[in-house]
Amino acid sequence: MKDQVNLLNSLIFNRSVQRPSKHFLCALALVLTTTILQGAEGLRITPLVRNGQVLVSFQLENNTAENLQETIKSGLRTTITYTVDLRLEVPSWIDRTIATTVVSHSVQYDNLTRQHDITRTIDGRLEQIDVTQDDLFVRQWLTSFQRVPLFDTNNLEPNREYYVRVHVKAEPGNSSIWPWAGGLGLSGQAKFTFIR
Numbered sequence: 001m002k003d004q005v006n007l008l009n010s011l012i013f014n015r016s017v018q019r020p021s022k023h024f025l026c027a028l029a030l031v032l033t034t035t036i037l038q039g040a041e042g043l044r045i046t047p048l049v050r051n052g053q054v055l056v057s058f059q060l061e062n063n064t065a066e067n068l069q070e071t072i073k074s075g076l077r078t079t080i081t082y083t084v085d086l087r088l089e090v091p092s093w094i095d096r097t098i099a100t101t102v103v104s105h106s107v108q109y110d111n112l113t114r115q116h117d118i119t120r121t122i123d124g125r126l127e128q129i130d131v132t133q134d135d136l137f138v139r140q141w142l143t144s145f146q147r148v149p150l151f152d153t154n155n156l157e158p159n160r161e162y163y164v165r166v167h168v169k170a171e172p173g174n175s176s177i178w179p180w181a182g183g184l185g186l187s188g189q190a191k192f193t194f195i196r
Contacts, residue, residue: 043188047164054151059144079106083167158196165189
């Protein structure tokens with residue numbers, strides 16, 4: 001019995017830890033970089049400062065149009081949630097989040113009337129309700145925003161570099177319908193300098 005315990009202890013505690021090879025680490029870095037760049041390519045973000053507001057435009061660019069149409073026509077309530085962070089770049093430290101806004105677009109297709117009920121909420125407040133039969137309008141409405149005023153410039157320091165980061169989440173979260181919905185989702189960011 002004592003020999004078995006000694007053998008077990010030697011196997012557990014005397015096991016040498018093997019470091020990952022340089023080739024493995026390089027390959028891992030390449031895969032992670034490619035994943036990040038693919039996410040950034042699928043989302044175009046444009047921040048603009050006007051009249052004391054940070055206006056944000058963004059658009060999903062991936063091949064979501066075909067998948068989106070199939071999901072909507074199934075009658076499932078389709079929601080795309082955009083979490084938008086206004087962040088301050090801090091050298092040699094963790095970047096600071098100045099403000100966060102959550103924008104959700106939902107569409108519910110009625111197969112009997114062939115109409116889409118669409119809603120937009122910003123930070124939980126209902127901003128827009130509409131009914132339409134235009135499929136192209138619904139697709140563009142779900143996947144793009146033009147100059148939406150999301151943040152005030154009152155808390156921004158002049159002549160500093162900021163960036164807007166957008167994280168996209170889709171529901172239903174079936175990764176075969178939405179290639180970027182499973183796991184972390186799709187993210188992107190765009191920098192700007194605040195000049196007063």
